[in-house]
Amino acid sequence: MTSNSTISPALIWTGDINNRPEVQDGFDRSKTVRFYDTTLRDGEQAVGVVFSADAKFAIARGLDELGVGRIESGFPRVSDEDTEAVRRILAAKFASEIWGFSRAVKADIDAHIELGTTAVLIEIATSEQKMKAYGFSRESVIERLTDAIKHARAHGMRVNFFPVDSTRSDLGFLAEVYKAAIAAGAAEVSVVDTIGACAPEAVEYLIRNVASWVGPDVPIHWHGHNDFGLATAAAIAAVRGGATWIQGTINGMGERAGNADICEVALALQCLYDVPVEMDLSKARKVSELVRKSGGYQVDRWKPVVGEDLFVRESGAVAAQFHMPDAIEPYSSAIVSAQRGIVLGKKSGLANIEIKVKELGLAVAADRFPALLASVKEQATRAHRLVSDAEFAKMAAKL
Template identity: 70%
Template structure:
């Protein structure tokens, strides 16, 4: 059996004391350790620095986890910082659900690590929206349409200037809609242009 030592509020602990606590846990048989930002008050830069510090104490072979919260809207950023600092595992949730402001969103973290940092991931992002929907249904809630990765609005275009490049996705998308199995759509509104109308007509099968 593997034992993960999970010291609550460790990001606000005095480092010398925390080092002794970690070593005591390892001596007692713990096989994995976690750095825990219980109230989400540790800035990403501090998370990265602390993870590097802990990694230096325990060496390269002890699996190191990071557990973060989103109270300052930094759950994803802190998780990425933890990976950059040497964390092996990110503890997070689907849709970032969790106590208070929630936890690090696993799909957001995975997408950013893969696309922005070229870090290999094992999470199949084409299933992210489907899994998100299941969790929403089970929890009887809805995420915002503009939520990263799983929001309904992410690949909907209204702007006429953007619509002119609708058939060149790489020019107007931060990452491919195909990566997260999302559908590209055009909507008409006050910012729409002639191309927007033409594309919407094509979608509806209307000849202009």
């Protein structure tokens, strides 16, 4: 795996206030935070997204290059195409570990056994709402999870127990099911915020409780959704609470408001909290684009880490500071291998004109910049869009 935990402080411009002990205390920096990507399963649950087997394989390869510790290959019982995707991903022998997803149902586990999956995440509902929806009782939940985990273990599989809707479950019952899962042979556990309803402070509290129930030798995963726009914050709180694995997706895609965006979490952990992570963020934008194209959707141009306009400036006041990246950006574009640039539009100023003239190698005297700026503003305002470089060159040629 690729660890990118040594980003130079010279590339991070977040200010001294983040160095205060009340911000930095509580993190175990002796442990590297790793990522379990579920783009191919939970991410595909985004409405209208269907990844082909070829797309799933290409995405898995991209995730492997990104340095993701684990890739959830999918749920083979969904379709023949999903089965084919899992088979191809397993055969590729990526550096990333390949994990399967299963309900607490033996037939689900058997589908992975037949394909050669050696590690599986096993889910079952534990909140009162979810158990009622499925027609489960507390007793049947424990019986089902115990039988499923023992079945997987009997076939040599490593098991991560995944209690659905953990964050809305009764804590006494939740403690009971975690202990039952460990007794049945689960080597790892997840804490699951299925509907994204857990505040970051509550996440840290719950993770610490789970750690006390399962013991220090059992790795804890955090799986969070973004329904209140707090998925990244919740993941940070989970790490402070003791989680060493963060589950999520590329671009934060997924059902409803989506999952935690693993690249955003990785960036925040490193740049704001100096927590080592296992991910090469210089590959993030490439993988993001691959997933977007495969899924047939777009992300906001201003999206953290991967947005196409993160390091592009139109405002004249900001362009005037373009020569000093640390004056207008919180971290270097080099961290995520992005290009910085200036565009021309309604909000541009003389600094935009000067930079763009130099960039395009145009022969325009400085005393003509105001007239050129006026032309840019007039066209951008009239057309309700930016002025392209080609259009700008034509404007300059007419002066």
